[in-house]
Amino acid sequence: MKKTLLSISTFLLALTTANAQTDSVMLRKIFDEALVNGQVYENLRYLCKKIGPRLSGSANAQKSVEWGKKLMEGYGFDKVFLQEVMVPHWERGAKEQGYIIDGNKKIPVPICALGMAVATPAAGITASVIEVKSLAEVEQLGESVIKGKIVFYNRPFDNRFIETSGAYGGAGDQRRSGPSVAAKYGAVGVIVRSLTAANDDYPHTGTTQYSDDAPKIPAAAISTKAADKLSAMLKLRKFPQAKFFFKQSCRMLPDAKSYNVVGEITGTENPNKFITVGGHLDSWDLAEGAHDDGTGVMQSVEVLRIFKAMGIKPKNSIRAVLFMNEENGTKGGLKYAELAAANKEQHIAAIETDEGGFTPRGFSFEGFNAARVKEMNTRFKKLFEPYEADRLVNGGGGADIGPLKQTHPGVALIGFRPDSQRYFDIHHTPNDVFENVNKRELELGAAAIASLVYLIDKGGI
Structure with missing residues (x-):
């Protein structure tokens, strides 16, 4: 009996070790793809320099919607669609x-x-x-x-x-x-x-x-x-x-019609179960909205591009959501949660990237108790250590994914946490421009997010 138990224990340990090694190799490949073939930086350049400020209700906001949809269609994602939403329209x-x-x-x-x-x-x-x-x-x-x-x-x-x-x-x-x-x-x-x-x-x-x-x-x-x-x-x-x-x-105008932009790679086993990654497409009008939140929306698109380029076929559906109107209303986040509930979609996890495109440090897990945070660290910390993105802590998820708490109890809300020291020097100012984004930092962040999506899809959360 003791020999049998020892054999089972040895087998499980070997299996766990093999899985960890497989995951380690895959994360390395994800980072290689982002750092060698990444397109997130050039996509951000276009958003900032060809479109520019994107305050909700503005002509530029609509241009960004049209371009974001075209970009994801060009990558050949399984589904790309718009979610109509009425947003506030304020002018300076x-x-x-x-x-x-x-x-x-x-x-x-x-x-x-x-x-x-x-x-x-x-x-x-x-x-x-x-x-x-x-x-x-x-x-x-x-x-x-x-x-x-x-x-x-x-x-x-x-x-x-x-x-x-x-x-x-x-x-x-x-x-x-x-x-x-x-x-x-x-x-x-x-x-x-x-x-x-x-x-x-x-x-x-x-x-x-x-x-x-x-x-x-x-x-x-x-x-x-x-x-x-x-x-x-x-x-x-x-x-x-x-x-x-x-x-x-300044003045308020009547609410305007706008859209969330959604791209999807459909799951091979659970097409109605979703892992969402997103940022907000709108920005303030003083600058180009580079760190707030051009980096976030372009990293979200890059996650799906990496999966597509590497031939990763997820079990669950993976979505990139370019939310509209985080800055002055969060109407896009509310609409996404409303439609997800109406369509009876099951959301496993939602990751928001809205703290700038700086060096990745880790992720925060909203509402997790100490035991669940410890479990996240046990499963993921060693895998993220080589990339210095291994700080996994309890904390906020984000404004756009927050409404999912009400419509999808049990969904894991996760915030991408880059280095925070420079963000509030830049955001909401005329300095929030493309030139203040570092290409390598942006790519590392996209790879870290893609890696977490891969791990959650593979092993749940």
Whole structure:
């Protein structure tokens, strides 16, 4: 009996070792394909340079949909189709103007309207400034101090975070909710310190979310250098002589018809079970949307191209989804989940790549307990170690795949986690251009994602 058990144990160990060796060889081949024959970088070049900014509802957004569909059809994927979705249509208008006014002196400062913000009056707004560090501080000061003023939210990134997404999340309520909180107490406008640790003169846009219980007031981001300058002037007790002027002409238009773009390699055994990888096709209008999120959508297409080029025939269906409208509404992600439920599709896993095209570090698994994360590390860590993409942790999946939690309980939501140190210096700024993407880093990320898709398809999750 002992000999029998020992034989079974030896057999299982040998089988596990053989599988690991097979997987190791396959991952090496995937990385070789991405690094030697990869097309992700040139596809990104086209998206950025031939199409450019792709704000939801814009003509460029529609051009990107048409091109994305044509690109995947050209690769010969088994299915390529569009999912119609109505999206918000906001326009920035003429370039914004901002000045610190010190007596008779006007000091120009870089600003940009927050996404979805309303315009100032045609002549702009001039008012005294109240500097605050938090929404709670606005509420404590109250109407007697805030009314008729411009509220200046100036809480910087907390640089103690190693993962910069933590600092971004910690500062983000100023942009998202700050204008409505200030409006409740009579503020006439809001300026927000740009959400970055960088000390520069590039203002960062991004969505603000007006609440229904407060007036909509104009809101703009101010560059970090300009924020420091304004704060220093206020500390020199030039207030109330020091005032601020800003002018913006943005507007909301009726919702527009747009599309998610979906490419698929159909599974040989389970065609109605899906592993999805995606990013968002839309971008802000200040630049080309290279890292946010041109890299993500092009990496998603590259995953399927790699499978096709290598002749990998997955058991389950693999999809690349180019989601529309992540930046100011997530309507594409909501529509994808809605249609997946209506079509009775089973989703095994969804991977989102929306943190830039930097050097891959690993993946985060949303909602996994410690035991499941440990299991992921036991199965996958050694395989990813040669590529330095072996950090497998509990964490967020992503905004576009998030709605699948409600429609597909049990689906594994996974975020691709590249090095985070430079992302928030670039995203939502005029600097988010193709030239700031490194070809090799982008290819390594695509290979890492393709490798995880391969492993999940082979062994589940």
